[in-house]
Amino acid sequence: MLQLDRVNVHYGATRVLWDVSISVGSGEMVAVMGPNGSGKSTVLKAAMGLKKPSSGVVSLNGEELQTKPATVRPQRGMSIVLERRRLFPRMSVEENVMLGAYVRKASEARETYEWVLEILPEIKPHLQATAGRLSGGQQQMVAIARGLMADPKILLMDEPFLGLSPAMVKNVLAIMKTINERGVAILFNEQNAKLSFAVSHRGYLLESGRVVLSGSGEEMLEHPEVKRVYLGVREAAA
Numbered sequence: 155m156l157q158l159d160r161v162n163v164h165y166g167a168t169r170v171l172w173d174v175s176i177s178v179g180s181g182e183m184v185a186v187m188g189p190n191g192s193g194k195s196t197v198l199k200a201a202m203g204l205k206k207p208s209s210g211v212v213s214l215n216g217e218e219l220q221t222k223p224a225t226v227r228p229q230r231g232m233s234i235v236l237e238r239r240r241l242f243p244r245m246s247v248e249e250n251v252m253l254g255a256y257v258r259k260a261s262e263a264r265e266t267y268e269w270v271l272e273i274l275p276e277i278k279p280h281l282q283a284t285a286g287r288l289s290g291g292q293q294q295m296v297a298i299a300r301g302l303m304a305d306p307k308i309l310l311m312d313e314p315f316l317g318l319s320p321a322m323v324k325n326v327l328a329i330m331k332t333i334n335e336r337g338v339a340i341l342f343n344e345q346n347a348k349l350s351f352a353v354s355h356r357g358y359l360l361e362s363g364r365v366v367l368s369g370s371g372e373e374m375l376e377h378p379e380v381k382r383v384y385l386g387v388r389e390a391a392a
């Protein structure tokens with residue numbers, strides 16, 4: 155459904171993505187993994203229209219989007235949960251969540267709201283609380299809830315586990331699985347190879363702005379290069 159085809163991105167004169175091609179099928183969970191500064195966030199931003207590619211094609215269900223404004227994406231079923239959550243800290247949790255439905259009719263938004271609270275019951279007790287007062291993990295839940303309010307067919311998640319405790323990482327993973335099982339495709343990025351590929355159907359390894367490896371989650375975890383560099387597994391001496 156989502157396709158990036160030979161996408162190049164520059165920040166000023168600096169090229170940060172080099173002919174990046176990535177696809178996400180309907181209902182798939184796909185990870186983009188790579189070290190710090192490899193361009194993972196830029197891939198998601200280019201997909202969402204938050205950073206315009208200098209060349210290449212971004213398409214959703216065959217429709218080219220790279221020249222269209224970012225606001226078109228939610229209408230086409232695409233939504234993003236931004237890195238470090240980016241909530242409005244002085245607004246209530248409920249107000250933050252409802253902001254995700256700005257392109258929708260009130261009656262539809264209400265229905266989605268019920269669905270979102272069913273998937274994320276943890277935020278129910280905090281709906282009237284000021285968002286900035288919640289823990290990092292709770293704020294991540296609110297950010298996911300906001301992303302889901304657009305009723306997306308594909309949800310992009312920029313470093314969804316950043317700064318979370320191991321227990322909260324487990325929670326967020328379980329939520330991602332639930333969302334995916336409900337038929338929503340997910341494209342997320344993450345620095346940790348195990349976290350990235352253990353849960354995803356397919357994955358990509360990005361290094362210095364280039365896709366250097368791709369395969370099923372299992373294949374990625376078993377790949378000697380991933381094992382050696384990112385999982386710290388040494389091959390037994392022959």
Ligand SMILES: Nc1ncnc2c1ncn2[C@@H]1O[C@H](COP(=O)(O)OP(=O)(O)OP(=O)(O)O)[C@@H](O)[C@H]1O
Pocket residue numbers: 165170188189190191192193194195196197345
């Ligand atoms: N707004 C910007 N202006 C200039 N350069 C940028 C900007 N945003 C990112 N970059 C540069 O682009 C490259 C890719 O950044 P990006 O944030 O996509 O990487 P990343 O893999 O997501 O890294 P991290 O894991 O640290 O978030 C980096 O070298 C970064 O310094």
